[in-house]
Amino acid sequence: MTTWITICDTCKRTGWEETGMEKTDGEALAEMVEAAAAGAGDVKTRRVSCTMGCDRACNITVQSKDKINYSLGTFEATVEDAEAIVEYAEKHAASETGQVPYREWPQGVKGHFVSRHQPLPE
Structure with missing residues (x-):
């Protein structure tokens, strides 16, 4: 099942x-995460404008239907952070x-997790 990385592009x-x-x-x-995810099988990316986590910029979420989902923040805009985000999303998938x-x-x-969201009930 596809895991989505949602990236706040206004952070x-x-x-x-x-x-x-x-x-x-x-x-x-977002550009770096998109590039790192280009070859990832079950991982896709999307951008949104504002995840309301401004105090923890840069913010992303790792999400998939019927799975526990996660909000992460306080990333740097670096290739290393982007690659770690994608690697984690692949493990989530x-x-x-x-x-x-x-x-x-x-x-x-590690150290970037903000919250965990339980899957929605049917």
């Missing part, structure tokens, strides 16, 4: 205005319930 990390970046941090992270044992988490997602 701006603290001090963004002073960086002179033409794109938001969320746009930059392979899991029957969406739970991935902690020992299998990529180092780059």
